[in-house]
Amino acid sequence: MKKIGSGTYRLANPVDITAQEAIVGKIEKEGPLGKYFTNYSEDEYFGEETFEKAESRMQKEVLNRVLEQSKASPKPIDFVFAGDLLNQCIGSNYSIRDLNMQFFGLYGACSTMAEAITLACMAIDGGFAERSIAMTSSHFCSAERQFRFPLEYGSQRPPAAQWTVTGSGCLLLETGKVGSGCPKVTEICPGAICDMGISDQNNMGAAMAAAAELTIKRFLDDTKSSPEDYDLIVTGDLGHIGHSILVELLAKDNIQAGSNFDDCGKMIFDKNSQDTHSGGSGCGCSATVLAGYILPEMKKGTLKNVLFIATGALMSPVSTLQNESIPGIAHLIHITA
Amino acid sequence: MKKIGSGTYRLANPVDITAQEAIVGKIEKEGPLGKYFTNYSEDEYFGEETFEKAESRMQKEVLNRVLEQSKASPKPIDFVFAGDLLNQCIGSNYSIRDLNMQFFGLYGACSTMAEAITLACMAIDGGFAERSIAMTSSHFCSAERQFRFPLEYGSQRPPAAQWTVTGSGCLLLETGKVGSGCPKVTEICPGAICDMGISDQNNMGAAMAAAAELTIKRFLDDTKSSPEDYDLIVTGDLGHIGHSILVELLAKDNIQAGSNFDDCGKMIFDKNSQDTHSGGSGCGCSATVLAGYILPEMKKGTLKNVLFIATGALMSPVSTLQNESIPGIAHLIHITA
Numbered sequence: 001m002k003k004i005g006s007g008t009y010r011l012a013n014p015v016d017i018t019a020q021e022a023i024v025g026k027i028e029k030e031g032p033l034g035k036y037f038t039n040y041s042e043d044e045y046f047g048e049e050t051f052e053k054a055e056s057r058m059q060k061e062v063l064n065r066v067l068e069q070s071k072a073s074p075k076p077i078d079f080v081f082a083g084d085l086l087n088q089c090i091g092s093n094y095s096i097r098d099l100n101m102q103f104f105g106l107y108g109a110c111s112t113m114a115e116a117i118t119l120a121c122m123a124i125d126g127g128f129a130e131r132s133i134a135m136t137s138s139h140f141c142s143a144e145r146q147f148r149f150p151l152e153y154g155s156q157r158p159p160a161a162q163w164t165v166t167g168s169g170c171l172l173l174e175t176g177k178v179g180s181g182c183p184k185v186t187e188i189c190p191g192a193i194c195d196m197g198i199s200d201q202n203n204m205g206a207a208m209a210a211a212a213e214l215t216i217k218r219f220l221d222d223t224k225s226s227p228e229d230y231d232l233i234v235t236g237d238l239g240h241i242g243h244s245i246l247v248e249l250l251a252k253d254n255i256q257a258g259s260n261f262d263d264c265g266k267m268i269f270d271k272n273s274q275d276t277h278s279g280g281s282g283c284g285c286s287a288t289v290l291a292g293y294i295l296p297e298m299k300k301g302t303l304k305n306v307l308f309i310a311t312g313a314l315m316s317p318v319s320t321l322q323n324e325s326i327p328g329i330a331h332l333i334h335i336t337a
Numbered sequence: 338m339k340k341i342g343s344g345t346y347r348l349a350n351p352v353d354i355t356a357q358e359a360i361v362g363k364i365e366k367e368g369p370l371g372k373y374f375t376n377y378s379e380d381e382y383f384g385e386e387t388f389e390k391a392e393s394r395m396q397k398e399v400l401n402r403v404l405e406q407s408k409a410s411p412k413p414i415d416f417v418f419a420g421d422l423l424n425q426c427i428g429s430n431y432s433i434r435d436l437n438m439q440f441f442g443l444y445g446a447c448s449t450m451a452e453a454i455t456l457a458c459m460a461i462d463g464g465f466a467e468r469s470i471a472m473t474s475s476h477f478c479s480a481e482r483q484f485r486f487p488l489e490y491g492s493q494r495p496p497a498a499q500w501t502v503t504g505s506g507c508l509l510l511e512t513g514k515v516g517s518g519c520p521k522v523t524e525i526c527p528g529a530i531c532d533m534g535i536s537d538q539n540n541m542g543a544a545m546a547a548a549a550e551l552t553i554k555r556f557l558d559d560t561k562s563s564p565e566d567y568d569l570i571v572t573g574d575l576g577h578i579g580h581s582i583l584v585e586l587l588a589k590d591n592i593q594a595g596s597n598f599d600d601c602g603k604m605i606f607d608k609n610s611q612d613t614h615s616g617g618s619g620c621g622c623s624a625t626v627l628a629g630y631i632l633p634e635m636k637k638g639t640l641k642n643v644l645f646i647a648t649g650a651l652m653s654p655v656s657t658l659q660n661e662s663i664p665g666i667a668h669l670i671h672i673t674a
Contacts, residue, residue, distance in 0.1 A: 088653035097664040102527040107444040126463015190439040316425035
């Protein structure tokens with residue numbers, strides 16, 4: 001590992017992403033990336049009795065598929081890094097409780113997928129692990145009742161509101177194998193908390209945009225690279241409004257966000273035909289777009305050089321009621337084909 | 338780093354704990370370790386308006402004290418690893434939001450202090466960081482209303498219930514400096530989830546005991562050491578009942594838990610004079626006992642060789658209502674003077 005600039009880390013040996021799986025719900029399947037999501041359920045309960053158990057079920061599904069693929073090598077999986085949006089991260093805790101795997105529970109809100117990948121890469125590049133799992137999930141129904149209102153209320157949603165993605169993504173990360181042809185993590189840039197004073201929990205994209213700006217700017221400065229060097233610079237779940245704010249903020253830094261800038265929350269739903277307002281959100285948003293679309297496209301060679309910046313809003317319903325603003329965070333992963 | 342056995346990691350260079358700070362509330366100050374807790378508040382709000390903000394305030398206090406000591410060296414602090422019991426970990430998110438430090442949010446329930454130390458050591462030993470912070474907190478009043486009932490109800494507590502410690506602990510971990518005289522982390526053994534089917538959320542110690550057994554047995558097997566090799570083998574917050582169960586479980590493994598076995602939850606309150614039932618619990622329990630008592634005693638030379646095993650119960654009030662059992666986890670840190 002080599003530290004570059006103020007806080008970017010170039011891995012000594014790129015970490016291979018040797019397996020990736022995504023699962024989504026019905027409306028994600030109906031969205032623009034639907035054809036990439038081969039694993040989905042029409043039933044929002046995923047065969048379980050509650051939305052929370054459904055969330056764990058999704059994680060179990062993608063984890064089992066990844067574990068199945070991991071059997072191609074006899075090496076054990078050293079660590080699992082996982083977390084989710086549910087209070088006390090029960091989505092993750094219950095999905096892996098029967099597996100007897102050494103586990104690190106994370107909470108990074110919707111930035112959790114990038115946080116998990118970052119820590120898995122640090123464990124692997126630092127020599128502590130040969131193979132690690134990074135996983136997260138979110139569920140529209142469990143998130144609505146936990147963060148906003150029970151669905152039965154039929155609450156009106158303002159235009160800035162985002163739609164929590166029902167889905168889960170899981171990656172297997174391994175020490176680099178020459179010629180394996182897998183996408184590789186080459187650099188990581190962990191995020192710092194950034195609070196712009198925004199307190200509207202129906203406008204999370206705005207609250208997270210400055211955190212994304214902070215991390216993207218840091219990474220570009222540290223690596224002395226420019227946006228044109230990448231095929232795709234994709235944030236996690238800023239949505240339409242947050243993405244516009246990010247573009248404006250970057251312009252003030254003299255960073256021109258061109259057509260290679262996108263956002264998983266914008267990509268996963270169709271703004272015109274799906275009633276999802278400012279776009280997708282939730283840990284599962286960036287995780288499923290990464291595992292279901294971006295990484296498979298990198299394997300095909302369509303995308304070669306990607307910056308993945310998952311963004312998280314670190315408030316709670318209690319902090320919002322106590323008039324606190326919403327702190328944001330964004331962790332960046334540089335992936336090359 | 339050298340992996341030993343099934344999952345213990347011996348650091349290539351022991352990581353120094355160069356600063357540690359604890360803060361506690363009134364009844365912790367009145368307990369058996371009171372004379373060690375020089376930093377405390379009679380006011381359960383710690384000067385803030387709500388219990389949640391009080392929890393963040395405690396973290397800010399210990400963090401600022403550690404940062405003050407860190408100025409002895411001009412090196413920057415690379416990462417903060419922190420988490421707490423509050424939904425969405427707002428205790429930690431709000432305590433560090435103004436510091437512009439690269440941050441990893443964790444959720445390991447009451448095992449969070451050991452999880453944070455483990456990941457900080459991995460980051461340092463793996464070459465990603467020279468200095469990192471590990472921090473956590475809990476607050477009796479915020480935990481009661483979040484996990485059980487608002488205090489205003491005056492609910493009766495069963496004998497197996499534990500008393501969430503009001504307190505916060507913070508450590509500064511650094512790459513080893515020869516002759517610095519600080520306690521050093523030499524080995525780590527991350528935990529796996531263990532679920533014994535216990536579903537009584539007023540008996541957390543019982544739910545976590547098997548996780549502690551699993552990790553302690555793994556570590557002793559991996560290192561081919563025996564309990565007599567250590568001055569103190571201290572679990573996080575099993576309390577009186579959980580500790581007795583752990584002793585029984587270890588006896589079945591032919592591990593005799595002698596007088597060097599103890600538990601932070603047993604140590605922090607006086608069973609006879611303080612109405613705390615089965616003992617202390619919460620992330621702040623093991624964090625304050627470690628930072629306030631164990632590490633200072635190691636600096637004095639009273640304790641030389643310590644296994645610190647923080648234990649976490651990974652359920653939520655929602656999972657309990659949905660008839661789920663309580664998964665436990667325990668991460669082990671080997672510290673030598």
